[in-house]
Amino acid sequence: MWTVGLLIYLLAVFHRSSLAVAGLAATERFDISAAQLATFTMLQLLVYAAMQVPVGLLVDRFGSRSVLLTGAVVLSAAQAGFALAETYPLALLARFFVGLGDAMTFICVLRTLAMWFAPRRIPLITQLTGTLGQVGAIGAAVPMTWALSTVGWTRAYLFTASLGVILALVGLVVLRDTPDARNLRGAALSPSAVRRSLAASWAHPGTRLGFWIHFSTQFSATTLSLLWGYPFFVRGEGRTPTEAGVLLTLLVVAVVTGGPVLGWLVGHHPWHRSTMALVVVTAIAATWTVVLAWPGEAPFGVLVVLALVCGVGGPASMIGFDVGRTSNPAERLASSTGIINVGGFLASLLLVVAIGLVLDWRTPGASTSYTPEAFRWAMALQYLLWGLGLVQITRYRLRARRVIDREALQAGVLP
Template identity: 65%
Template sequence: MTSMFGTRQAVAIWVVGVAVYFVAVLQRSSLAVAGLLAAERFEISASQLSTFVVLQLLVYALMQVPVGLLVDRFGPRRVLLTGTLILSTAQLSFAFADDYTWALSSRFFVGVGDAMTFVCVLRLVSSWFPARRVPLMTQLTGVLGQLGAVTAAIPMTWALSTWGWSRAYTATAGLGVVLLVATVLVVRDSATVRSVSGPMLGLAGIRRNLRDSWEHPGTRLGFWMHFSTHFSATVLGLLWGYPFFVEGQGMSSGAAGLLLTIMVFAIMAFGPLFAWLITRWPWHRSTVVLVVLASIATTWTVVLAWPGGAPFALLVLLVVVCGMGGPASMIGFDVGRTSNPDSRAGTATGIINQAGFIASLILAGLIGLILDWRTPDDVQGYPPEAFTWAMSAQFLLWGLGAAQIYRYRRKGRARLLREEPNRWSR
């Protein structure tokens, strides 16, 4: 039997995979509403507290290529099961951690487990759905998974205040255990076998797989697409958005929270639209990304050049346009998928998926350094002009990304026309 998306079995497998990714995002984001409690519980400073976020992002980025290789070798089902087990165990460990070292090591393994989910779900999508549905299912995967960040806010706040630290985090670990069982029972790599294995790769094979994936201009194009469009919303949402809106733009705390919430819903809203665009006009996927990149950079230019604090309506436009970057970055996965054979699809996806997180780490660090540089020692907090300088660091990354996208889309188009002239046309 089929649905509007695909066979019922394919949809069931996808639903379980998305649920695993949803819980991974929830567990990744659960510390965002527990910062003050964590500082008190572990008796740590603000800089030590921020290390939790930096460590998780760093581990996530560094794990993407190894995870891609593992998916190509052992199949997405086995890797997804392993990631869910690691993530649930780490979250349970964090529930009972009572010192900083223990807590930090637990969050390290949360990052490891989290890194093993998204690539697996994308591989399952490409295996179980017809090619014309893959862009839509990929965007829906990202959109529904990000709801985990929203769920980590209100329900997690309630759980922490009602149940306390250990019980609240134990409950989130329990969700992972439930999904571990569901994955064992429901998820299959293909209709014929439960788990698919790729060829065994030694060091020479791994190097060859990485070289062949990275050598293809389509993989590099996908990498720079993800790099260029992902970081602005990520850095606003995870770290610098609230301080920028409150101290840099003079918004109230409530208004700042509303702006960040609007950005999350913008990310969700644009996903299906971009899926339709790239399905209808796959040749122009890089054009869509360049238009989004230019829109984000232009809106930031207006906000940063505005005398005094920007109007609230302009800041709403800013977060909506930045929200476009989330689904735009996922177009890079579609480019990587159509540029590589199935045997190295996981490797290519891992290479692309690390790009935006590397850019986010670079930007988050640059913003902190520039804020310290432009803030006088005798000033408490950060002045608005310091934020203007700091947020302008984004233009360096946008410039680099746009140049590379333009470079590799020319090379990628030429190769696609040479290898599959009947499939790709203007």
Template identity: 70%
Template sequence: MTEPDPAPTRRAWLVWGVGLSVYVLAVFHRSSLAVAGLAASDRFDISASQLATFAMLQLLVYAGMQIPVGLLVDRLGSRTVLTGGTIVLSLAQAGFALASSYPAALVARVFVGMGDAMTFICVLRLVSSWFPGRRVPLVSQLTGNIGQLGAVGAAVPMTWALGHLGWTTAYLTAAAIGPVLLVVLRFLLHDHPERKHVRGTALSRRALAASLRASWFQPGTRLGFWVHFTTPFSATMLALLWGYPFFVKGEGLSPTTAGSLLTLIVVANITGGPIMGWAAGRHPWHRSTTALSIVAAIVAMWTVVLAWPGQAPVWLLALLALVTGFGGPASMIGFDVGRTSNPATRLASASGIINQGGFVAALLVVLVVGWVLDWRTPGGATDYTPSAFRWAMSVQYVAWGVGALQIWRYRRRVRRGTGRDRVEQGSTMVDRPMAA
């Protein structure tokens, strides 16, 4: 029988809290433009498509930075990379506050995306270093869920600040939070219970490429990638761009009701995290089964909504929002599979590969939905019809199909490489991969 893991120490919770605070700040900066759309349009004299470029470019930079950041964390440790990320975020937000032209604002948002990318993987690495193996899935879920409070914090405070303080003062005030957290980080955050810094071995370009290949060709990393690819993109697509138009134009809801449904996605994301974390820690052998079950539930809800004759009732759309929102915490299962499938020396680079999955899927689906809507409604956004949205939202089935097939494929490979008893120990891989 496996002995129970020791309880985490107070110091472990303190270190996690400091790292989590930096991640919350990153999400705050990432989301701070969401409530400033009209103000940004006026300040930079830009169109709606130019405004949308801010969000798309920032996400592209975030996704593209995941592997480089993972390699940096494996080499330099979380403490150093989090320090750099906090500095980049603060300077970028200050630059955005002072930008007076659209190109300058775009450059600032690129660096916001870079700084944002340097936070989440660092905190996951800290969780793996400071917490017992069976606690890691739950604390990782809490990291992702609590981090989303940064988006909530960006809504009301930034709306008030933009209205009362003006653009420059509001964003400079937000940027000033970073240096305060930086001081706390430098005093309290260590990479490991026994060491302030954990440095990896300096590697040549060839060795780095070999390490990255080893991470990618590890079946557990690929399984984690496809779990992260398949589970969250529908919720991201709705929350990022197409949810509001779909509910208003496609389903005939009022703007207030549409906004409430989008809020339900966040509620599901936050409440689902502890459940997914508990399930992954308690039943690690069935992690991929849990992910496939969530995907099946999301597909089923979309099928009912899209097949409903006429406009779907509000209660059904609320169920859609809630079930789709569970895809976010389900995606965190991918990181836990990667953790138990890779040695600690390349844990962050594997997490970076996995973290790309959901963002790649979301960007592809967002773009293709837009293309289909343009095809079905050449007149533009004012002419969007329920029929056009049914066509457009159906493109998700392709991504779900590809992702679910790959999850099934790679979970069989991972399970063949280990035994169930080893999986249920819950620790990071030492000599061979663990199943899911």
């Protein structure tokens, strides 16, 4: 069960990240500016973030299998539409549905884990899911760069769309919601019951702590991998396209290697989960400070460190889900996960759009030849988000610790 769900999530990450290496090609294909290019990712992330809570409610009501298979079909159709689009409005419509299909994947996989694995193993399996899913981002780095330059835009994107159809067919045969039921249906919820469920989830300080952990740890890596990493490394730091692809791949390598380590630490030291998140956020901000303050172009070795440290932010964001899992009962698990998942993608959405606006502001005329100086202005916007996130993590960490039983948490006893 987990393997098929993981493969669908992996493909969703690929679709989500494919524009990162196709950004410059997209500006030429659709004749668009930096702000318009950022709108692709902005729209995709906006839809993704807006759908997290509704998808969580759908999973609680209809089960993870049905929602996950629907997401796989929507993703495939959207990516095919993006492959064939020749105008900017049609391409935007396709990215809208990419975000919609993407929103239906990760929550479903987390719900499946909760039904198939023992509570003590869930932190590690959750990290492995997020970690291995990022292999999709590797596929969207060097291989997708090669495919775009070799077979062209349309064929490259059509091939990736076909993979989703194959996985949906496999999932239709293999996936089950629980060991005892192919489809697990929850009770129908009235609008008032939905409001009460969401309010109860959000009222718990553990949910809010999870939200702000996800908000603070993820956005730097997401922004680099989804859109601005390749242009930043090529135009902002003077690297070749191959070097930029390597750096984006190293970012994903950090996700893959850091996930199991953090999963083990969270499983064995759950009381200190927020401390781990604070350390990761501080390290990411410090590394960016070195790069942005470097006179001229930063050495390749420094950029390697940046990619690796930012990559750790991906698995660190999973800490937020574990905090939410241990703060809410089973019937609110998917909806509380949806609330938390909004955090990182909301921050990423704000940053992606703001970077595009600042690049256009700091670049003369209608040119897309962004300067290193323009990128330094744009990337410095991250400090605003880090500052807000660190304050809120510290705030809700104190509140959560007042209501969470430390001994029960260490013993793996859930609400």
